[in-house]
Amino acid sequence: MANVNFRPIADHVGVEALDIDLNAIDDAGFDTLRRAVADHGVLFVRDQQLSPEQHIALARRWGGIDVNKYFPANGGHPEIAEVRKSETQTTNIGGGWHTDHSYDQVPAMGSILIARETPPTGGDTLFASMGAAFDSLSDGLKQTLRGLRAVHSADHIYSTNGIYAQTDQAADLKGHDIRTRAVHPVALRHPQTGRELLYVNPGFTLHFEGWTREESLPLLTYLFEVGKRPEFQCRLQWAPGSVAIWDNRSTWHYAMNDYHGHRRLMHRITLSGEPLE
Ligand code: SIN
Secondary structure (H helix, E strand, O other): OOOOEEEEOOOOOOEEEEOOOOOOOOHHHHHHHHHHHHHHOEEEEOOOOOOHHHHHHHHHHHOOEEOOOOOOEEOOEEEEEEEEEOOOOOOOOOOOOEOOOOOOOOOOOEEEEEEEEOOOOOOOEEEEEHHHHHHOOOHHHHHHHHOOEEEEOOHHHHOOOOOHHHOOOHHHOOOOOOOOOEEEEOEEEOOOOOOEEEOOOOOOEEEEOOOOHHHHHHHHHHHHHHHOOHHHEEEEOOOOOOEEEEEOOOEEEEEOOOOOOOOEEEEEEEEOOOOOO
């Protein structure tokens, strides 16, 4: 089983594993998938038959689970966050570049997202490589970033006055009173591959530590523009049963909101990470 066939999705990020069954993967195959996620940022697998219990079992095999505090949980499974948009909603969850849970003191390693219901067209997810983004910077800027740390929070997104409170997602979300603040290195070494990564994101990074927001914005805006370059991206097209497993340290993602009038339901489990240095 260790001989998994892979197909690259784009130059810098994304790989698809072909002809595998995530319920039947042996330990050697599992190690191969783990390595693929570390090396390519996001692993895509189509046509899987994973029940919620099997989804949780797969995540536990990966490591710990970080329960999301904001999204609705799936039925009796607090570990599974529902990312959903109904026929009548016009806003979606994740419709901006971000990396999950960077506002936590120990940010999530990754996520396992399963498509349950998909619109007839659209609803793709874009991923961007933060290794490629960092590599593209000048040596001078890389050196400057190595000396910086950045402050991350989710309060401006999920609190009572946050971005979602103004939208038709508000009724689905919870945790408005939670306060978050974490400080992380801006240039990160991936714990498994050793690759240097850009670890700021448009969703949750507020400013550099010791700098005001006003002072930080010009450089942050520049870094965000670099991270969004199309050549650093890949695009996943979902069907029910598609699974993506990604690394939140080395990628950003963006859920397209281009399917108004149709339902989309995804089940996400967030995988625990390790302290960042
Ligand atoms: C997310 O932002 O984690 C959800 C992505 C998606 O729904 O495609």
